[in-house]
Amino acid sequence: MNIAAEKWYSAVKKRTSRRQYHKKLIEKRKIKDLQTFIKAVNEEFFGLRIQLIQKSVEDVFTGVVGNYGKVSGAPAYLTFIADPELKHAQEKLGYAGEAVILEATSLGLGSCWISGTFDQKEVDSDLNLRDKEKIYAVSPLGYPEDRPTITERILKAVVSSNKRLPLKELVLNEIDPDWPEWVMTALETARQAPSAMNRQPWRFRVGENTIRMLLKGKNVDPRKTKRLDCGIAMLHLEIGALKEGVRGDWEYFEGQNVARFTANI
Ligand SMILES: Cc1cc2nc3c(=O)[nH]c(=O)nc-3n(C[C@H](O)[C@H](O)[C@H](O)COP(=O)(O)O)c2cc1C
Missing domain, CATH: 3.40.109.10 (NADH Oxidase)
Structure with missing residues (x-):
């Protein structure tokens, strides 16, 4: 896109x-x-x-x-x-x-x-x-x-719509102050994505030039619409990366793993 x-x-x-x-x-x-x-x-x-x-x-x-x-x-x-x-x-x-x-x-x-x-x-x-x-x-x-x-x-107020979980809860590895700017902006932009009931069902794992998105918890029932929320956050993540001048590609997965963004660096 x-x-x-x-x-x-x-x-x-x-x-x-x-x-x-x-x-x-x-x-x-x-x-x-x-x-x-x-x-x-x-x-x-x-x-x-x-x-x-x-x-x-x-x-x-x-x-x-x-x-x-x-x-x-x-x-x-x-x-x-x-x-x-x-x-x-x-x-x-x-x-x-x-x-x-x-x-x-x-x-x-x-x-x-x-x-x-x-x-x-x-x-x-x-x-x-x-x-x-x-x-x-x-x-x-x-x-x-x-x-x-x-x-x-x-x-x-009832669904705490204005609140988002802090990055340290959303990112599964220890946040490293040496991560490049694009990684931080991508994560922060994904963090702001809307989700049903503001449930924020996504988690992230940062790797070498990659950010992986995973579903929180073990319930990965495909009939539930958590993956719709994840798609929304995927676009946000990519917007954040691009804001810092970094293009990349998505690869989709099944189960608890949702997708992985690999930066073209
Ligand atoms: C996929 C999805 C489904 C949603 N479904 C409903 C819904 O059925 N009824 C509703 O009032 N709000 C719904 N919302 C809105 C969320 O409650 C709202 O996005 C969330 O609380 C965050 O608030 P914000 O969008 O103002 O940032 C939905 C949001 C998303 C992303």
Whole structure:
């Protein structure tokens, strides 16, 4: 993927999940820019489909416990779809989907990954799913209220949304002050990635010109969407490395190992 490192690095800093929106429509020019970007992403990632739907979201987001997942007001939403038989479907969808989220953030739009609390049937009726396709997540899109509303603030406090684990808990080896700058920026940018319930299911092991991502804990049930979270953090990690001028490649694994980034140095 052609990563707009500087632009998306700023977007990583700005992005935060937003659930309450003004009804204001998104300008046609922005919709067009985003559609062009999404088309390119869909062409690059065979087996994935990201789609922007311009429709009020009131019936899409159901909300569960408290207000987790309750979304109101947005004039459009994104859907993140993949064929589950595609190898590493979740990692790729998280990675590609976060690119769209960060591009939308750069256009001044609010978003919120939602993988649990949405109405599958309602989304399905907007999509005409093809054989085998599965909707993994959706996100509202639009102009959020200027400041998070009280409901949003309470929700964020309940899931400790603003907090991230310190690097020393996320990195499995001892942090070495001699690690190059790109490693530290890559880890720090990955650390800021969003995840469902802010569970941060990723761990990292730094090697010679490599960073390996692993799932935390032994539960690597492929039906759980932790690998979607990991795909999101993979894009963040790569943005961080590129911000320091370092390109690299990903290799995917099965089980507890998720993927390894090798820097082209
Ligand atoms: C893959 C994924 C699924 C998520 N699913 C939900 C959801 O079902 N409902 C919800 O309200 N928030 C959901 N979230 C939002 C997370 O709670 C939020 O990203 C996390 O608490 C970190 O907060 P932040 O995005 O503001 O940094 C999801 C996030 C991700 C990345």
